[in-house]
Amino acid sequence: MTLSQLEVGQTGIVKEFTDLEMSVKLMEMGCLPGEEIRISRIAPLGDPIAIHVSGYQLSLRKFEASTIILQ
Amino acid sequence: MKADIRVALVGNPNTGKSTLFNILTGLNQKIGNFPGITVDKKTGFCPLPDGRTAEIIDLPGTYSIYPKSKDESIVFSVLADKAKGMVPDLIVVILDASNLKRNLLLYTQIADLKIPVVVALNMIDVSEKAGISINIDLFAKKLGVPVVPISARKVMGIDQLKNTITYANKVALQQDTIDVDAIAPQIIAQIKDDLKIDNPYYALQLAHQHETVSYLSSQESDRIEHLEQEFSFHSQKAQATETIARYNFINDLLYDTVKKPETAHDETISNKIDKILTHKIFGFVIFFAILMFIFQAIFSWSAYPMSLIEDLFIWLQSLVGKALPPGPLVSLLGDGILAGLSGVMVFVPQIAILFALISILEDTGYMSRVTFMMDKVMRKVGLNGKSVVPLIGGFACAVPSIMSTRNIENWKDRMITIMVTPLVACSARLPVYTLLIALVVPNRNVWWIFNLQGLALTAMYLLSIVSAVVVAFVMKFILKARERGYFIMELPVYRMPRWKNVAFTMYDRSKTFVMQAGKVIIAVSIILWVLKSYGPGNTFARIDQKYSQSQYTKTMTPDSLTKVIASEKLETSYAGVFGHVIEPVIKPLGFDWKIGIALISSFAAREVFVGTMATIYSVEGDADKMESVQQKMHSATNPQTGQPVFTLAVAFSLMMFYAFAMQCASTVAVVYRETKNWRWPAAQFAYMTALAYAASFIVYHLLK
Numbered sequence: 001m002t003l004s005q006l007e008v009g010q011t012g013i014v015k016e017f018t019d020l021e022m023s024v025k026l027m028e029m030g031c032l033p034g035e036e037i038r039i040s041r042i043a044p045l046g047d048p049i050a051i052h053v054s055g056y057q058l059s060l061r062k063f064e065a066s067t068i069i070l071q
Numbered sequence: 072m073k074a075d076i077r078v079a080l081v082g083n084p085n086t087g088k089s090t091l092f093n094i095l096t097g098l099n100q101k102i103g104n105f106p107g108i109t110v111d112k113k114t115g116f117c118p119l120p121d122g123r124t125a126e127i128i129d130l131p132g133t134y135s136i137y138p139k140s141k142d143e144s145i146v147f148s149v150l151a152d153k154a155k156g157m158v159p160d161l162i163v164v165i166l167d168a169s170n171l172k173r174n175l176l177l178y179t180q181i182a183d184l185k186i187p188v189v190v191a192l193n194m195i196d197v198s199e200k201a202g203i204s205i206n207i208d209l210f211a212k213k214l215g216v217p218v219v220p221i222s223a224r225k226v227m228g229i230d231q232l233k234n235t236i237t238y239a240n241k242v243a244l245q246q247d248t249i250d251v252d253a254i255a256p257q258i259i260a261q262i263k264d265d266l267k268i269d270n271p272y273y274a275l276q277l278a279h280q281h282e283t284v285s286y287l288s289s290q291e292s293d294r295i296e297h298l299e300q301e302f303s304f305h306s307q308k309a310q311a312t313e314t315i316a317r318y319n320f321i322n323d324l325l326y327d328t329v330k331k332p333e334t335a336h337d338e339t340i341s342n343k344i345d346k347i348l349t350h351k352i353f354g355f356v357i358f359f360a361i362l363m364f365i366f367q368a369i370f371s372w373s374a375y376p377m378s379l380i381e382d383l384f385i386w387l388q389s390l391v392g393k394a395l396p397p398g399p400l401v402s403l404l405g406d407g408i409l410a411g412l413s414g415v416m417v418f419v420p421q422i423a424i425l426f427a428l429i430s431i432l433e434d435t436g437y438m439s440r441v442t443f444m445m446d447k448v449m450r451k452v453g454l455n456g457k458s459v460v461p462l463i464g465g466f467a468c469a470v471p472s473i474m475s476t477r478n479i480e481n482w483k484d485r486m487i488t489i490m491v492t493p494l495v496a497c498s499a500r501l502p503v504y505t506l507l508i509a510l511v512v513p514n515r516n517v518w519w520i521f522n523l524q525g526l527a528l529t530a531m532y533l534l535s536i537v538s539a540v541v542v543a544f545v546m547k548f549i550l551k552a553r554e555r556g557y558f559i560m561e562l563p564v565y566r567m568p569r570w571k572n573v574a575f576t577m578y579d580r581s582k583t584f585v586m587q588a589g590k591v592i593i594a595v596s597i598i599l600w601v602l603k604s605y606g607p608g609n610t611f612a613r614i615d616q617k618y619s620q621s622q623y624t625k626t627m628t629p630d631s632l633t634k635v636i637a638s639e640k641l642e643t644s645y646a647g648v649f650g651h652v653i654e655p656v657i658k659p660l661g662f663d664w665k666i667g668i669a670l671i672s673s674f675a676a677r678e679v680f681v682g683t684m685a686t687i688y689s690v691e692g693d694a695d696k697m698e699s700v701q702q703k704m705h706s707a708t709n710p711q712t713g714q715p716v717f718t719l720a721v722a723f724s725l726m727m728f729y730a731f732a733m734q735c736a737s738t739v740a741v742v743y744r745e746t747k748n749w750r751w752p753a754a755q756f757a758y759m760t761a762l763a764y765a766a767s768f769i770v771y772h773l774l775k
Contacts, residue, residue, distance in 0.1 A: 020307050025559050027314045028135045030173040040342065044351040045447040048456070050562055054172045057341075057562040059443050064557055 003037060003051070004065035011038040012070035019067040030054035031068065074116060074126030078236060081146060081181055082165030083174050084132035085436075085563040087193045090223040091165060092129040093575060095233075119237045120230075128159060134173070136180040137279065137310060142477040144283050147276060150184055152286050158186065161239050163232075165191045168198035168205060168220070171329060175321045176314070178214075179248040183272035187243045188216045189235050195220040196227070202332035210328040215246035224569060249316040251275060255309050258302045265294055275313075279306050341436075341564045349440050358441060365428050365466075366529050367522075369501070373420035380420070384413030403600050410700075411596030411682035415589055418502045418678065423581045425467050425498055430576040434568040438463070439560065446558055452540050453547025454491075455484035456558055462488070462539060465495030466532070467580070469738045473745055481556035489745060490755055491543045493738050496535035496730065499677040503729045504531050506681055509701055511722040535730060538762070591676045591736070599672060599686050602646035610643045641687070660728065660764070661721045661771040663709070673734045680729070724771035731763035 006012055014035050017023035030053050031037065038052040048061040082088045096115025113129040130149060131142040138144035149157050164181055166174040182188055192207065211218035217235045221228030251271045252259055255278065262274040281287055281295040298304070347353055388405050395401045432438045438460055446456025454462075457479045464472035472492050479485040496504070505528070512527045605611070618624070618636050627635070641647050642664075649671070650664030657667050669683040681700055688703035707716040733739065733756045742752040 020311065021555070022557065024137075024307050024310050024314065025139065025557065027311065027318070028137070028176065029559055029561070030176075032315065032318050041345060041349060043443055043447065044349060044354050045444070047447045048443060048558055050345075050349075050443065055170045056173065057564075059439075059558070059560050059562050061446070061558045064559060 001070045002066045003039075003068040003070060004049075004062045006039045006070075008039050008041055011036055013037070015069045015071040017067055018069060022064055022067045026060075026064070026068065029058055030056070031058070037068075037070075073124070075123040076119075076161065076236075077126045077128065077159045078117075078161045078163055079128045079130055079149065079159035080163050080165060081130050081150075081177065082132060082193075083134055083167065083177060085561060086132070086165045086167040086174065087223040088132055088165050089129060090569060090572060091163075091191065091193065091221070092127060093572065094223060094226060094229055095127050117233070120234055121237050123237070125236060133177065135177055135314075136276065138283070140478045140480045144280075147280055148284060148286075150181070150186060151273060151276065151284070160241070161187045161189060161236060163189050163191055163236065165193050168192045168195045169201055169203060171205075171325060172318075172321055175324070176317055179317045179320060180272075182214070182216070182245045182248055183251060183270075184276075185243040185245070185270050185272075187240055188245055189232075189239055190214065190216055190218040191228075191232055192218055192220045193223050196222045196225060204330045206328045210324070213246065213324055213328065215244050248320050249313070251313075254313050254316070255302070255304055258298050258304045261298050261302070262295060265298075266291060275309075278304055279310065344565050345440065345562075348437065349444055354440075354444050358444070361432070361437075362532075363529065365425070366532055367525055368428065369421050369424055369528075371522075371525075372424055376420040377417050380417050381413065384409060384416065388413075399604065402604065403597065407596045407600030407686060408593055410685040411593060411599075411679075412589065413682075413685065413700075415502075415585065415678055415682065417681075418498070419581050419585060421501055421505075422467070422498045423577045425501075426580040427573050427577045429464060429467055430573050431568045432463075433460075434566070434572060436563040436565045439562050442560065443562060450556075452544040453484075453487050453550075454540075454543050455479055455481060455488070455556060457560070458484065458488040458543075461492050462495055462536070465492045465497055465539075467498050469493045469495070469497050469735065470741045473738065473741050476745070482553040483550050484556055486550060486746070486751070487543050487546045489742060489751070490546060491539040493733055493735065493742075493755065493759065494535055494539040494542060494731065496532045497677075497735075499735065500531075500729050502678050502681045504528055504726055506684075506701060506704070507717070507722040507726055510704055510717050511719045531726060531730060538731065542758075542762075591679065595672050595675055595679050596682055596686055599646060599668070599683060602649070603641055603644045603668075603687065606640065606644040607648065611640055614639050614643065646687075659771075660767040661718075661724045661775070663716065665716075666721075666725065670728070673729070674732075675734075675736050677729055677734045720771050720774035723774055724767045727766040727770045728763045731759055731766050733759040 001012070002018075003012060003014075014031055014033050014037060016033060017026065032054075035054055040050040040052050040057055042049050043059075046062075048059050049065060050057055050059045051065075052058075080088055080092055092113065092115065095117040115127050115129075117125045117127050119125055128149070130146050133143040133146050135143075136147050136150075138147065150159070150162070152158065162181055164178045166178060178188075178190065190211070192205070195205075198205065205220075207218055207220060217239065219228055219232045219235050221232055223229075254275060258278050259271050259274045262268065262277055263271065266274070266277070268274050268277075277284065277287070278295060278299060281292045287295075348357060388409050391401060391405045391409065395404075432441075441463070442456040442459050445459045449456050449458055458476075461472040461476050461479075464475060469492050472495075473489050476485050476488045476492070479488060508524050508527045512524050514522070514524050516522055517526070614636060618632060623632060642651075646668050647664065650667040653667045653671065654662075654664040657670065662670065665687050668687060669680050672683045673680045684704060685700040688700065688707060704717055705715075708714060709716055739752045739756060742755060743749060746752070
């Protein structure tokens with residue numbers, strides 16, 4: 001299951017990434033394996049999404065969210 | 072001013088870094104360039120308690136020392152460039168106490184460069200309110216650096232921070248955070264050896280960043296490239312390993328020193344606001360309402376201060392006319408410089424209001440929500456959600472906006488944003504639009520609340536956005552992508568705007584506008600005055616001679632005689648000759664040679680138009696009756712037909728020209744600076760001028 005499949009309000013724990021380039025950027029922003037992520041909201045036009053991770057809010061595109069595999 | 076110690080401010084975006092910078096330096100700051108790098112360097116001076124002075128350098132906010140954008144690459148360059156002597160004596164790392172985990176990543180990277188470090192733990196009041204308790208003594212002990220809790224917003228802990236800066240160690244005493252050598256042992260050892268570097272993290276950074284760092288010689292860079300191959304060093308893999316190691320260190324550190332409440336829903340207010348502001352329908356309605364409000368505010372709030380400034384200059388001009396004996400110098404001062412200057416100064420209130428409102432939108436965190444909402448649309452037209460900020464900033468001025476595209480990581484997105492930003496109606500067009508709209512659009516309300524002039528202006532602004540979007544869409548198919556685009560962006564918690572910052576931005580931008588535009592306008596005014604006051608050969612003498620014949624002196628009143636002489640002189644002056652040369656080209660747009668002069672001089676800067684109009688039409692005004700530019704233009708008539716020059720068709724044709732043409736020397740310069748290739752500004756100039764001509768032509772013939 002990937003992060004992009006979660007609905008608003010649902011949470012998941014990061015397991016691994018499918019994309020090395022994206023993973024480096026995501027990890028810098030606090031999306032690390034073992035970290036809990038909650039979907040806060042989806043942009044009015046359906047993309048990007050806003051997530052709650054390590055104490056703050058981060059926005060990313062659905063495609064980027066699909067590279068994050070959850071436990 | 073000479074500084075005794077150089078201090079760099081480093082931190083994540085949205086941590087209150089610039090607030091702290093403003094507190095430390097007050098108004099005592101300037102924007103310059105880093106030698107060899109085209110990124111603005113904000114520096115200021117801060118008096119220290121022991122009488123010494125610290126030079127404070129504000130580095131761009133970044134999440135990591137690994138740059139994702141052009142702006143962020145400065146941080147490592149400054150901290151590592153030993154050759155140019157930019158390396159600071161001390162680094163102040165600002166951490167957001169309410170979000171320590173992510174903030175500490177940058178700290179651990181900076182600390183490992185082994186430059187003396189002080190930690191400013193900002194927003195300590197916010198984190199305490201959220202129930203986060205930090206054992207600061209233990210935290211400082213574990214890091215091995217002084218840690219000062221502060222609240223930049225509430226100006227708390229600043230004296231203590233200054234004290235800590237004053238008595239900070241001159242050698243780096245911080246604890247090691249991770250085992251750097253373990254990440255890539257062979258290449259680190261070899262680079263250390265080859266380049267005579269003793270810091271392993273510095274060596275590792277060179278392995279990652281040797282292509283972008285400007286101070287390495289090409290042999291050194293080639294050598295590192297060779298080593299990467301030899302030891303099969305993979306930059307992204309090494310970075311991933313390092314980031315995980317750093318977060319392990321950070322988790323251990325925070326486990327011992329920070330206690331968080333179990334039910335941490337500290338940003339619920341922010342969440343509630345987001346539910347409305349990024350709502351499917353309300354979100355867009357509110358966004359457009361805010362834009363509408365900005366345009367209406369620019370018009371209605373500025374009316375009173377503008378008329379005051381206008382009156383002041385009219386008074387000054389009459390004072391000069393009365394107090395000094397008539398002569399070429401007085402005429403230069405009154406008709407040239409003062410007329411030109413009043414054209415600029417009058418728009419300071421509008422520019423101040425615009426910059427104030429934009430800085431409020433950025434400060435509160437609303438601008439990043441706009442980015443969030445608009446990303447999908449923007450991507451469809453070849454832009455990026457992050458292009459919204461430069462585009463909205465473009466309403467103020469294209470120059471800083473084009474510089475702000477540096478935080479767009481994707482090359483193609485950034486280039487398209489740069490190419491279309493100058494189409495957005497900037498504040499320099501505002502004088503031109505307001506002047507022309509006031510001239511031809513009646514000042515009355517429709518549908519009770521909408522002012523007709525305000526609507527016309529809104530239409531010009533909407534047109535600028537539409538044209539930017541269309542051009543971007545076309546360029547999407549012309550340019551080829553160099554790398555994948557992505558959109559990973561923090562949505563900061565909503566905050567009240569910092570009114571001091573807003574006031575400072577307002578003051579700073581208005582000052583820059585007056586200084587930069589003022590210089591150009593005075594220069595252009597003087598040149599124009601010379602060109603219109605003198606003619607080739609003895610044409611002026613001949614005109615004087617012609618009208619001193621009795622057939623004229625007897626039939627005409629002295630008043631109308633001076634008028635006729637003046638306008639004939641203007642027509643035969645250098646400016647007039649020049650205007651006539653280009654008249655055939657602009658005639659299809661409805662412009663006469665006088666407008667031609669204004670058009671050409673506006674290629675230096677758009678706002679010159681108003682000053683030029685004032686200078687040109689001051690010829691026709693009566694000597695004892697000082698009028699504003701608007702009145703002068705209103706009464707201007709075509710000598711052949713007797714009809715007014717500025718009809719609806721001409722005014723709107725002129726506005727179209729100003730809407731599309733690249734009439735700004737500073738923008739051309741900044742586009743070159745940002746793209747490092749003359750082809751970009753040249754292509755931009757060409758396509759915009761072509762668009763301008765076509766749009767003017769169409770509008771003139773439709774309205775005629």
